Amino acid sequence: MRYRLYYWTGIQGRGEFVRLALEDAGADYVDVCRVQGDAAMQPFLAGKASGTRPFAPPFLKHGRRVLAQTAAILAYLAPRHGLVSTAESARWKAHQLQLTIADLVTEVHDTHHPIAASLYYEDQREAALARASAFRRERLPKYLDYGEQMLAAGGGRYLLGRPTYVDLSLFQLMAGLDYAFPRAMRRLRRRTVRLRALAARVAERPRIAAYLASPRRLAFNENGIFRHYPELDD
């Protein structure tokens, strides 16, 4: 049964973590808003569609089920497509790691929007400078070190020893961080050797490589989560 993914057009955003899994799986899916526009999400967000009402995009419709929350969508999809072992221990470990990635993504968003998502960046720039500075000094190295350590514990090549959806998300995370904070990421390059090798490995997966070369892969931009504002970098 075809998956229907709902997410804002024009940005990669949180939807991209789901797209990478669907693409790598070769799953039959439609990126609904890219066909019908963002208004296609409104009946769901307003509680006027069938299925569980999502609080926010992305959400996935699969048959009668509507599932929101990026990490939950991935946990739902992955065992159906060999993107995680069906063993309970692997699924919990993967989900825990994905939720930690989700926490980091939220922190990245808040580097440019520390006061309110409803305000322009320019109207919260001073707070953004302070938050981004703390993020680059404290949080970013802590998360990256954790990623390196988890990769080492998994044998060095993949987080869980064999490829899973979490590796796809880690690729996206590294790509986004490199886009948003190129100087900070260069400073931390010796601490991210395994993460960089993993990201390169993921980018070479045939379906991921084909996706990245396709027009379906949007470029990062300053409407998304990973934004490049030079003043927020080292």
Next chain:
Amino acid sequence: MRYRLYYWTGIQGRGEFVRLALEDAGADYVDVCRVQGDAAMQPFLAGKASGTRPFAPPFLKHGRRVLAQTAAILAYLAPRHGLVSTAESARWKAHQLQLTIADLVTEVHDTHHPIAASLYYEDQREAALARASAFRRERLPKYLDYGEQMLAAGGGRYLLGRPTYVDLSLFQLMAGLDYAFPRAMRRLRRRTVRLRALAARVAERPRIAAYLASPRRLAFNENGIFRHYPELDD
């Protein structure tokens, strides 16, 4: 097999969502740091204990498994203790709602720490005033309206029609919001009729009532996630 919960002493924090589930289930658990001190978490956080390394507390040890991330811990515990139906659709819906609660909890934390968790509140007070104002005006009503609508959709008494762990978390959320933002919550009281009735219903559950009356239930305080700084309220 006894559960071992690891979380900071001295605060309710994110650990409290897990405690409420364990208490309501009458589960056999030990709140490890309250016995051994916060240092008991260090081997796990440093990757020197067996099991998946957690990025941050809370985490739960159950046999050889170590599981972090509040929402994942709850999704793991709940079907084992009748705190959610074992039907797949109910578990996904509950998890999605719990992850939305987790997002709100992070936003509440950031009202008093919008710049960095490593700085004192007093050193980010100006940004906190701005963030808390936007939170109270935009985000809090949006989340509460969503909660009311989800309750209405579930029949009015429980989010999923019958009691689940998500209702326990919603009780905790309402208690924390009332503590942190009493004036804003009073302003919104007519929009939270179902949520308030649910919170009262949860507080009367025999094991929850016994827990709340016990010394195990710490008071909210200004080291936790829900902090009462009058200047951050209406």
